[in-house]
Amino acid sequence: MSKFSVGILTVSDRSSAGLYEDRSGPALAAAAAALGWEVAARAVVPDDAGEIARLLREWCDEAALDIVLTSGGTGLGPRDVTPEATRGVIEREIPGLAERMRREGEKAAPTAPLSRAVCGQRGRTLILNLPGSPQGARESLDCVAGLLPHAVEMLRGGDHPPAGGSA
DSSP, X not given: OOOOEEEXXXXXXXXXXXXXXXXXXXXXXXXXXXXXOEEXXXXXXXXXXXXXXXXXXXXXXXXXXXXXXXXXXXXSSTTOOHHHHHHHHOSEEOHHHHHHHHHHHTTTOTTGGGOOOOEEEETTEEEEEEOSSHHHHHHHHHHHXXXXXXXXXXXXXXXOOOTTSOO
């Protein structure tokens, strides 16, 4: 796997207020490190679309991270606004990644299709919304991790490998 700079953003009212320990952020950081990626930024924010969008823009535009992983805020609760915040900052949606995460997630969690997770790009940064549970976040990342090197390479301006072979 290529070396990527990664940001991990946990979206949780309770964790941001110190009422609940953030467990999904550390779980994603460990998964990213196991893939050989550099965790360059981490934060915990409340379920606030403006705050989520501000940090996504900062990490994409100023920090120029390769990948931003968000955890939490993708369900049906009234405060779950991560997909809306993400849609407000991405330039192009990449629906196949979110579809794969829901499809694979359903094997372990029958409620996975209720996820409203969004994946997309802003500039040369890939943004993926992941579930808020540590296990769901790790499993979702695991099922798309093999696609991310190619996606990042394309965002960096790379070429597609020739049909039927590798580059």
